[in-house]
Amino acid sequence: MKTNSKMVVCGAAALLSVSLAAPAAAQNCWNGAAVKAAKVRDMQTLLMVGALQCRSTAHDVLGHYNRFVKTHRAAISAHNDILKTHFVRAGKARDYDRFATAMANGHSAGAGNPAFCKETAALAEQVAGLSRSEVEAIADRMFTAPKGVGRTCS
Template sequence: MFLAGAIGSVLLTGTAQAACWTPAAVDAAKVRDLQSRLMVAALRCAKSSHDLLPEYNAFVRNKKPLLKLGNGVLKNHFAKGKNRKQATRAYDRYAVSLANRYGAGSGDLSECKRMKSLAGQAATSEATLTALVDIAQMHSLTPSLPGGRCGIVMAAKGQQ
């Protein structure tokens, strides 16, 4: 009986650990959140005096390899323990949930000027994931991380 309980605990721990967010996946989620925020703002602000569609398009064009890299990390995160179809569905649901969070706003155009500046900053930033993560953090973009961050495992002194 004890052995069955121990095996069950190990299996549950492994499942929970598989769903947690690694630092790389967290960074990829921040970049995806930045992209989603700017995409929604570009659509919402298109008819305002602060149309940011040119800046958003420059961001996507200039950072396309980084955006693809980040999306690959996210797709791998959602692939843990799933077949390809389930993983794609989980990734798509996550990406849509990020955009919906911003799209559910009131339609207030007061943020368009700030979003135009953010899109310009993202478009002209250094071409690294770190630069995009830093921009997302500076603008307090915090993506949802279902399952939470993975715990930090530290080796005991002398076990290196």
């Protein structure tokens, strides 16, 4: 009888641990809103890096970037809130800053390419005057696998 009661207790404990682990595992995956937010953040980060890296070139990234941020401030903020919420729910709130920094570092590495400033200025000019949904659509096409985005939720 003791063996059976131990098995029941062990089985119940295992079941409880699985049921508690399932939500945690689900929170570590990236849902559609978080992936979309990461793509928009990736675009915004690329433009920001261009604005900083291309200041002394003939390509006006900064002016177009500032217009983009002014036009889309609410959307950029909303997407960043979604990202922060993703990291908080996953129990990794501190990883948000690492995530954003890794994106910026990735784009900074590409800034050495001579075409970087020209291409980034053209993108900044294009997206500065678009609607939120148009910006999201471009980000979705351009940034198919943003750095730091892991497994997506089904």
